[in-house]
Amino acid sequence: MPLICFASPKGGVGKTTLTANLADALQREGRRVMVVDFDPQNTLRLHFGVPLTDMGGFTADLPRRPDWRACVRETASGVMVLPHGAMELRGALGLAAALERDPELLAAPMRSILSDPGLTVIADTSPGPSHALAVLVPMASMVIAVLQAEAISAALIPDIDSGRFLGSGTMAALFAGRLRVVLNEVDLNSRLSRAAADAVARHLGPRLLGAVSRDETMAEALAMQKLVQEIAPDSRAAEDIRGIARAVEAALPAAPEAFSMGWGAR
Numbered sequence: 001m002p003l004i005c006f007a008s009p010k011g012g013v014g015k016t017t018l019t020a021n022l023a024d025a026l027q028r029e030g031r032r033v034m035v036v037d038f039d040p041q042n043t044l045r046l047h048f049g050v051p052l053t054d055m056g057g058f059t060a061d062l063p064r065r066p067d068w069r070a071c072v073r074e075t076a077s078g079v080m081v082l083p084h085g086a087m088e089l090r091g092a093l094g095l096a097a098a099l100e101r102d103p104e105l106l107a108a109p110m111r112s113i114l115s116d117p118g119l120t121v122i123a124d125t126s127p128g129p130s131h132a133l134a135v136l137v138p139m140a141s142m143v144i145a146v147l148q149a150e151a152i153s154a155a156l157i158p159d160i161d162s163g164r165f166l167g168s169g170t171m172a173a174l175f176a177g178r179l180r181v182v183l184n185e186v187d188l189n190s191r192l193s194r195a196a197a198d199a200v201a202r203h204l205g206p207r208l209l210g211a212v213s214r215d216e217t218m219a220e221a222l223a224m225q226k227l228v229q230e231i232a233p234d235s236r237a238a239e240d241i242r243g244i245a246r247a248v249e250a251a252l253p254a255a256p257e258a259f260s261m262g263w264g265a266r
């Protein structure tokens with residue numbers, strides 16, 4: 001506990017980059033953190049220096065019911081990484097079908113992972129809806145949707161408002177309350193970017209956790225298989241990530257006292 005789940009209706013917006021760097025920031029603040037990769041691109045591990053040649057993982061193996069403990073990679077940052085594992089198209093389709101048939105393949109190990117009260121878990125997902133996301137969202141304390149300060153992201157705001165991209169009907173309304181947004185790649189030198197960021201911020205109010213500047217350092221860190229705080233702690237991106245980490249700390253529900261009446265804490 002707790003689970004933070006990154007999701008986005010749109011691809012390429014920075015989910016994986018923010019998952020990795022937020023995990024690092026929270027770990028530096030004293031939390032014990034594990035990240036789990038649910039995207040067949042299998043790239044989350046690269047931010048933590050897991051070798052390219054290490055193709056093994058957790059999610060890709062779910063139909064064979066792996067022991068998640070045996071799949072954990074310890075990393076120099078201290079963050080534990082559960083990689084997705086390498087997977088080709090046919091395998092990805094087979095995994096999606098298996099999760100649709102039997103969501104317990106994922107729900108059971110997630111319950112086991114989340115039963116550690118001292119562990120903060122951050123999940124990175126593939127863009128758009130997925131069977132994995134449908135299992136993860138009801139377990140999550142917070143779902144973070146990443147948007148960019150541009151027109152398409154602005155057009156997706158109604159989906160964020162309604163929680164529609166997390167499900168439909170009552171489920172959507174239920175989960176919309178846990179939804180927070182991070183605006184990524186804000187360019188203070190671009191009139192359009194500033195205007196879009198301003199409009200999104202006014203609309204979302206406190207549901208906006210924060211914004212991250214467009215900063216080459218982010219891409220450079222990935223190229224070096226390192227985290228932004230490691231290579232450039234004074235960069236704007238590093239400062240922004242620390243701000244997001246503080247906002248996450250403030251928004252996470254306190255220890256699960258609400259469940260102490262006998263349900264949910266097991």
Ligand SMILES: Nc1ncnc2c1ncn2[C@@H]1O[C@H](COP(=O)(O)OP(=O)(O)OP(=O)(O)O)[C@@H](O)[C@H]1O
Pocket residue numbers: 008010011012013014015016017018039041125126127184185186212213214215216217218219220222237
């Ligand atoms: N704030 C930023 N400034 C500059 N570049 C960034 C920033 N955030 C992410 N990037 C770059 O944008 C690209 C996409 O980022 P990332 O892979 O994290 O997106 P994603 O949402 O996980 O994509 P996908 O939907 O394919 O999983 C990467 O090259 C990354 O280095």
Ligand SMILES: [Mg+2]
Pocket residue numbers: 015016017039041124125126
């Ligand atoms: Mg990604």
